[in-house]
Amino acid sequence: MTTTPTTTGAATAERPAPRSTAPVTGATARPATGRIPSVGGGPRRVRLAVSRVDPWSVMKLSFLLSVAIGIMIVVAAVVVWFTLDGLQVFARVDDLVRQVVGQDSPLDVMAYVSFEKTVSAATLVAVIDVFLLTALATIGAFLYNIVAALVGGVHVTMTDE
Numbered sequence: 583m584t585t586t587p588t589t590t591g592a593a594t595a596e597r598p599a600p601r602s603t604a605p606v607t608g609a610t611a612r613p614a615t616g617r618i619p620s621v622g623g624g625p626r627r628v629r630l631a632v633s634r635v636d637p638w639s640v641m642k643l644s645f646l647l648s649v650a651i652g653i654m655i656v657v658a659a660v661v662v663w664f665t666l667d668g669l670q671v672f673a674r675v676d677d678l679v680r681q682v683v684g685q686d687s688p689l690d691v692m693a694y695v696s697f698e699k700t701v702s703a704a705t706l707v708a709v710i711d712v713f714l715l716t717a718l719a720t721i722g723a724f725l726y727n728i729v730a731a732l733v734g735g736v737h738v739t740m741t742d743e
Contacts (some may be wrong), residue, residue, distance in 0.1 A: 625743045633735035637723040644719030645712070652708030659704035663697055 666672060676691040683689060730736070 617667060627739055627741045627743045629737060629739045631735045631737045633730050635726050635730075637720055637725045637727070640723035641720040645716045648712045648715035648719075651715070652712050654712065655708045656701065656704045659700055663695075663700045667697075 602627050672692055679689055679691055680687060
């Protein structure tokens with residue numbers, strides 16, 4: 583009978599020792615990435631912290647959003663004006679003022695609520711809105727960065743459900 587030589591000593595020296603999977607104190611340690619290990623095939627959860635917001639990107643985004651809001655203000659003012667004019671609200675208010683004050687009153691409601699003045703006022707409000715919202719959002723980003731440096735930011739848990 584012939585036997586083949588085996589290298590049992592070399593094979594056991596190269597193989598690492600098996601790790602113990604039992605928890606030491608009953609609690610599982612979290613990885614350094616912040617990922618909470620999930621048991622089974624459920625959704626994964628990741629805990630993240632928003633520790634800094636770039637003020638330049640906040641300014642660009644808030645500028646574009648406030649321009650969109652400004653356009654909506656002007657369009658809404660035009661739609662409301664045409665609706666009220668179509669329902670003869672301005673004419674009835676003018677008639678009511680003339681009945682109360684008198685026919686020879688210098689007060690003319692239609693001069694104050696003309697289409698041009700309404701659109702001009704809505705445009706002025708929209709321009710002020712663009713400047714204020716952009717400035718306030720940028721200042722808010724700076725303030726968030728200062729506060730987040732002190733307390734660590736906002737912690738968010740995300741899942742892949």
